[in-house]
Amino acid sequence: MYYELAMTIAAALGFVYGAFRYLQPHKPLYASMIVLGTGCIALGHLYSFLRLMTGFSSSGVFHVGILGTIGAFSFFFSANYGQIDSLVDDGREDYNKYRLIPFIPVAVIILMYIWIMMSPATAAERTTDGIAAIFIGAAAYFHMKHLVIPDVDYGVVRCQRGYNALALAYGLLCMTEKGLIAYGINDMLLFVCISQCIITLFMIPVMDKGVRAWSR
Amino acid sequence: MEQMIQILFVCIAMPMIPMLLILPDKRSRLILGYMITGAVICLVAGQINTLLLHAFGNDMDYVTTTITPISEELLKAIPILYFALIFSDDRDTLLSISFALGIGFAVLENATILTQYIKSVTISWALARVIGAALMHGACTACVGMGMSYIRKRRKLFYSGTFALLITAIIFHATFNVLVQSEYRAAALILPSMVYIPVVIMTMIRNRKNSTDVHTEEQDI
Numbered sequence: 484m485y486y487e488l489a490m491t492i493a494a495a496l497g498f499v500y501g502a503f504r505y506l507q508p509h510k511p512l513y514a515s516m517i518v519l520g521t522g523c524i525a526l527g528h529l530y531s532f533l534r535l536m537t538g539f540s541s542s543g544v545f546h547v548g549i550l551g552t553i554g555a556f557s558f559f560f561s562a563n564y565g566q567i568d569s570l571v572d573d574g575r576e577d578y579n580k581y582r583l584i585p586f587i588p589v590a591v592i593i594l595m596y597i598w599i600m601m602s603p604a605t606a607a608e609r610t611t612d613g614i615a616a617i618f619i620g621a622a623a624y625f626h627m628k629h630l631v632i633p634d635v636d637y638g639v640v641r642c643q644r645g646y647n648a649l650a651l652a653y654g655l656l657c658m659t660e661k662g663l664i665a666y667g668i669n670d671m672l673l674f675v676c677i678s679q680c681i682i683t684l685f686m687i688p689v690m691d692k693g694v695r696a697w698s699r
Numbered sequence: 700m701e702q703m704i705q706i707l708f709v710c711i712a713m714p715m716i717p718m719l720l721i722l723p724d725k726r727s728r729l730i731l732g733y734m735i736t737g738a739v740i741c742l743v744a745g746q747i748n749t750l751l752l753h754a755f756g757n758d759m760d761y762v763t764t765t766i767t768p769i770s771e772e773l774l775k776a777i778p779i780l781y782f783a784l785i786f787s788d789d790r791d792t793l794l795s796i797s798f799a800l801g802i803g804f805a806v807l808e809n810a811t812i813l814t815q816y817i818k819s820v821t822i823s824w825a826l827a828r829v830i831g832a833a834l835m836h837g838a839c840t841a842c843v844g845m846g847m848s849y850i851r852k853r854r855k856l857f858y859s860g861t862f863a864l865l866i867t868a869i870i871f872h873a874t875f876n877v878l879v880q881s882e883y884r885a886a887a888l889i890l891p892s893m894v895y896i897p898v899v900i901m902t903m904i905r906n907r908k909n910s911t912d913v914h915t916e917e918q919d920i
Binding site: 526533534538 | 858867869873
């Protein structure tokens with residue numbers, strides 16, 4: 484419960500900071516979508532926190548708190564794929580290796596999901612974790628791609644490498660958290676949760692720094 | 700009593716239909732039409748939610764805090780998607796009609812709940828339903844409508860963006876339902892207002908700015 488509260492506060496702080504900076508007309512839609520993604524994280528964890536606080540069960544059943552993670556990665560994927568990717572990748576053949584390297588985190592996420600599938604978790608948990616893994620994997624592909632691809636024309640992606648590294652780490656930590664919950668490993672879970680809180684807190688300020696650098 | 704929602708639909712939503720033919724301008728007809736559509740969606744959602752309740756072993760708490768927010772938000776999104784695909788993806792129009800749809804839904808839902816608790820309802824209960832449920836349904840549907848305004852402009856954003864906004868609406872709705880069933884009922888009333896009031900302020904500022912710009916342009920001419 485305290486983890487859910489900590490995540491809600493961390494993500495809400497990022498969201499409020501980002502909302503004042505970017506949820507306005509004539510601001511980059513890319514940044515607005517990342518801010519909304521952070522809002523999704525806050526909302527999902529707020530729901531989970533309130534569910535626990537009001538005495539509803541949340542373990543072993545499907546509940547909409549998980550949709551916060553799915554929504555967040557959907558926004559992150561949309562921001563990178565819909566807004567930025569075409570600026571750095573025009574389909575040229577010599578960039579093929581930069582399109583293949585990003586499959587590494589996707590493969591890691593698939594392996595983590597196989598690990599969850601072998602756990603004693605309920606069918607509902609495995610199914611929702613699988614759906615979340617699809618969105619985390621799709622977003623992770625573009626986070627990794629924008630970390631490695633040479634940005635020769637605009638310099639937009641180069642400025643956002645810090646944010647992409649944090650978002651990629653957050654995605655991998657989300658999968659780790661699901662695995663640890665599935666196996667009931669609570670000692671490591673605390674470390675993973677603290678890391679997630681710290682990353683969520685820094686994600687928007689780092690993205691903001693990148694946006695300022697490219698719009699300078 | 701089993702047919703109460705249908706009776707309420709006939710009493711509340713159907714008298715608005717003749718008014719649709721009388722209204723002079725297209726925009727008013729559109730908004731009223733979508734309010735009636737909201738009531739129709741509420742009627743359909745009532746039937747589907749009953750089936751879902753049986754499917755989940757009559758666990759009312761679980762269904763209302765997890766399943767009905769998903770079914771209701773998905774159903775409310777369909778008419779907005781239809782409008783955005785067939786007619787227009789203008790952002791202001793989509794926001795207006797989606798809010799109207801949410802309010803139409805809330806009106807019939809409030810009336811249905813009113814008949815279920817007829818002996819215990821008070822003015823404060825009614826006000827709470829207006830501030831809480833009506834604003835919540837309006838805000839959730841408007842949130843989805845905003846995503847659909849990208850349907851023609853930026854398809855890459857539309858698919859994942861609308862999905863993400865739909866998820867936001869579902870979580871918001873579910874959070875409201877969790878709070879409203881708990882001892883923290885007052886917080887459930889604050890939640891929709893916290894979203895609605897900043898949006899109204901921002902819209903007023905934008906409208907004032909737009910009218911000032913138009914006035915300045917007219918003076919320049």
